[in-house]
Amino acid sequence: MQNTAILPLFYLPPVGYFSKIQELNPDFLLEQFEHFPKQTYRNRASIYSPNGKLDITVPVVRGSKMRTPLKDVKISYDFNWQRLHWMSLESCYRSSAYFEFYEDEFVHFYKKRFDFLFDYNLELLQWLTKKMKFSTEYKLTTEYIDDLEPSLDYREMMSPKKISDDVNNKPYYQVFEDKHHFIPNLSIVDLLFNQGPQTRLYI
Numbered sequence: 433m434q435n436t437a438i439l440p441l442f443y444l445p446p447v448g449y450f451s452k453i454q455e456l457n458p459d460f461l462l463e464q465f466e467h468f469p470k471q472t473y474r475n476r477a478s479i480y481s482p483n484g485k486l487d488i489t490v491p492v493v494r495g496s497k498m499r500t501p502l503k504d505v506k507i508s509y510d511f512n513w514q515r516l517h518w519m520s521l522e523s524c525y526r527s528s529a530y531f532e533f534y535e536d537e538f539v540h541f542y543k544k545r546f547d548f549l550f551d552y553n554l555e556l557l558q559w560l561t562k563k564m565k566f567s568t569e570y571k572l573t574t575e576y577i578d579d580l581e582p583s584l585d586y587r588e589m590m591s592p593k594k595i596s597d598d599v600n601n602k603p604y605y606q607v608f609e610d611k612h613h614f615i616p617n618l619s620i621v622d623l624l625f626n627q628g629p630q631t632r633l634y635i
Contacts (some may be wrong), residue, residue, distance in 0.1 A: 434577050435444040437584040438463050441502070441553045444477035446590055450564070450598055457568050463587055464503040464550055464631070465576035473548055473590060474502065477619040481524050484612045487592060488517050492549060501576075505549045512583055518542040521621070528607050530628035534563060538621075560620055564632050565620050590617070604634055 442449055453460070468474065476489040491508040505591040518539065525531040537559070546552035554570065560569050575627050601612040605626055 434580055434584070437586060438573060438577070438580060439586045440466070440474060440589065441478075441550060441557065442471070442473040442590075443475050443549075444479075444556060444560075444621055445473060445534055446478070446617045447484040447620055447623050447635065448590060448617045450560075450566075450620055452586065452589065453568060454566070454635060457492050457566075460586075460632050461571050461573045462554070463576075465501050466587060468500050468502050468505045468549075470606065473592060474553070475505075476592060477621075478592060478617075479521065479524050479613055479619050480608055480612075480622050481520070482607075482608055484609065485615055485618070486520065486524070488520055489513075490517075490549060490552070503548065503550045506547055507545075507549050507552060509545065514542040514545075525607065525621070525625040530543075531625045533628060535537065536623065537563075538584050562626070563624065564620075564635070566632065602634070602635070 437456050439449075439452065439456070439460050439462055441462045441464070459460065473531065475492060479486050479488060491510065491513055493506040493508045521542075522531075540550070541556055541559075544548060546555070554622050561570075601616045603609075604623060606618075607626065609615075620631075623634060627634060
């Protein structure tokens with residue numbers, strides 16, 4: 433009987449995702465065999481732009497629909513989304529306190545081509561974890577488990593369409609909060625670029 437929690441793997445995950453990792457650590461696995469669900473944080477992230485919340489999405493190759501295991505979903509390069517994402521991240525966080533501190537390493541993810549979404553997300557997650565000085569070793573599922581105990585199944589956690597009830601809503605400084613007030617549970621990069629080494633204490 434499966435008795436280990438299973439989490440999804442997100443692109444530049446929301447702040448609350450890391451709170452859940454810290455809560456479960458080390459007793460969780462990252463799901464790699466689920467069928468790719470559309471319109472989730474698996475290939476999109478929410479950041480704070482001058483106009484408010486902005487979603488940026490990693491495009492996937494056509495055919496990566498409900499029947500494709502997440503580990504096999506390929507990233508599409510039909511247009512230069514990496515340049516677009518980097519320009520968006522720069523315009524949102526160039527004036528933040530710590531963007532320049534992480535920039536030289538972070539830009540690597542927008543210059544190197546990754547074939548598979550899962551590999552891209554995992555390498556990003558490992559980098560983010562290292563920058564936050566979390567001691568987390570990521571282990572992956574070896575098969576898809578359909579009848580997982582609900583208390584261990586976090587694969588449907590967090591949606592771009594709504595704020596989760598269990599998210600830490602405690603405010604921290606955000607670059608454009610004077611325009612749109614505090615926006616909770618944005619991508620972890622919002623917290624990292626604004627709080628730097630203090631990110632771990634917030635989570």
